[in-house]
Amino acid sequence: MESTPVTPEQEPLETVERCAGADPEHPRPDGRDRYTISEVAAHTGLSAHTLRWYERIGLMPHVDRSHTGQRRFTNRDLDWLSLVGKLRLTGMPVADMVRYAELVRQGEHTFEERQALLEQTRRDVLGRIAELQGTLAVLDYKIDFYADARRASERAWA
Amino acid sequence: MESTPVTPEQEPLETVERCAGADPEHPRPDGRDRYTISEVAAHTGLSAHTLRWYERIGLMPHVDRSHTGQRRFTNRDLDWLSLVGKLRLTGMPVADMVRYAELVRQGEHTFEERQALLEQTRRDVLGRIAELQGTLAVLDYKIDFYADARRASERAWA
DNA sequence: TATGACCCTGAAGTGCACTCCAAGCAAGCG
DNA sequence: CGCTTGCTTGGAGTGCACTTCAGGGTCATA
Numbered sequence: 001m002e003s004t005p006v007t008p009e010q011e012p013l014e015t016v017e018r019c020a021g022a023d024p025e026h027p028r029p030d031g032r033d034r035y036t037i038s039e040v041a042a043h044t045g046l047s048a049h050t051l052r053w054y055e056r057i058g059l060m061p062h063v064d065r066s067h068t069g070q071r072r073f074t075n076r077d078l079d080w081l082s083l084v085g086k087l088r089l090t091g092m093p094v095a096d097m098v099r100y101a102e103l104v105r106q107g108e109h110t111f112e113e114r115q116a117l118l119e120q121t122r123r124d125v126l127g128r129i130a131e132l133q134g135t136l137a138v139l140d141y142k143i144d145f146y147a148d149a150r151r152a153s154e155r156a157w158a
Numbered sequence: 159m160e161s162t163p164v165t166p167e168q169e170p171l172e173t174v175e176r177c178a179g180a181d182p183e184h185p186r187p188d189g190r191d192r193y194t195i196s197e198v199a200a201h202t203g204l205s206a207h208t209l210r211w212y213e214r215i216g217l218m219p220h221v222d223r224s225h226t227g228q229r230r231f232t233n234r235d236l237d238w239l240s241l242v243g244k245l246r247l248t249g250m251p252v253a254d255m256v257r258y259a260e261l262v263r264q265g266e267h268t269f270e271e272r273q274a275l276l277e278q279t280r281r282d283v284l285g286r287i288a289e290l291q292g293t294l295a296v297l298d299y300k301i302d303f304y305a306d307a308r309r310a311s312e313r314a315w316a
Numbered sequence: 317t318a319t320g321a322c323c324c325t326g327a328a329g330t331g332c333a334c335t336c337c338a339a340g341c342a343a344g345c346g
Numbered sequence: 347c348g349c350t351t352g353c354t355t356g357g358a359g360t361g362c363a364c365t366t367c368a369g370g371g372t373c374a375t376a
Contacts, residue, residue: 070323090293115304122297125290132283135248139280146273207335228353
């Protein structure tokens with residue numbers, strides 16, 4: 001018995017939060033729009049604990065509740081979590097994601113600041129990729145060294 | 159007054175630990191071979207605390223001491239730290255670096271395991287780069303969205 | 317209606333990689 | 347000689363991102 005009917009006019013939360021990060025490997029459980037916390041946990045790979053914690057620290061845009069107070073996540077929440085998952089993969093600290101969530105809550109006049117935040121993140125990601133590629137050079141150098149040394153010592157026994 | 163003369167025959171520690179990760183941006187302080195902890199901190203960017211901590215957890219191959227018990231790092235230590243720095247950039251956990259350091263201490267018969275460890279690290283780095291590139295797609299998508307939206311709203315005022 | 321799986325909360329705990337602290341020794345300088 | 351600066355130690359503290367706990371309430375099904 002779910003008391004709260006789906007309010008058709010929720011705050012906008014921008015279509016942009018909807019379409020990015022379509023996730024083909026975890027197909028959304030069919031046509032429903034109200035998921036329990038464990039369903040969302042299974043879908044996102046986050047633990048139920050983590051989902052509650054995200055909500056507490058302001059990283060979720062106000063999750064719906066059933067008449068008895070249990071969380072009921074919507075498809076919009078799933079979309080948001082998919083974006084959060086991507087931002088987490090960038091290495092963005094949680095505090096910055098909370099900041100971004102705040103900006104989204106504040107409406108369209110924060111577009112500029114949101115864009116700036118994502119552009120900074122983009123630069124960080126590019127830098128990190130470059131760093132990692134730098135480590136690959138050293139890794140390859142040393143892997144080759146060990147491979148050569150082992151080949152040489154085998155030849156010595158032949 | 160440095161008591162311990164530089165023992166010419168130290169344990170091998172393999173030439174490979176010497177040559178990888180030559181660091182052109184922090185030129186080594188000229189021809190010396192005995193550095194204080196703060197010199198090494200300045201050179202590596204690590205704090206003196208961290209250098210002591212590295213030693214305590216077994217991530218350093220036994221650092222030399224002056225007659226009064228102060229640490230005296232050698233060029234070999236600097237080389238090792240430069241490698242450790244690279245491994246740290248890969249995201250390798252400290253525990254794994256300690257494992258690698260143990261293998262180095264144990265001598266040449268651990269070449270195979272060392273190679274395997276670095277190859278696993280290499281795979282991890284490649285995976286991480288792919289992840290990051292995946293996030294770039296989402297970032298670019300959303301940055302474009304905000305840029306377009308802002309351009310559109312500017313046009314609306316014109 | 318009873319049972320077992322699921323959900324709720326606030327608070328405390330965990331693991332990682334440092335980072336800082338207190339108390340003390342040692343070297344160089346006026 | 348005193349002062350400052352730098353080094354030593356063991357142990358405690360920090361920040362982050364969860365994770366677990368204690369002590370309950372709720373839901374579906376037999």
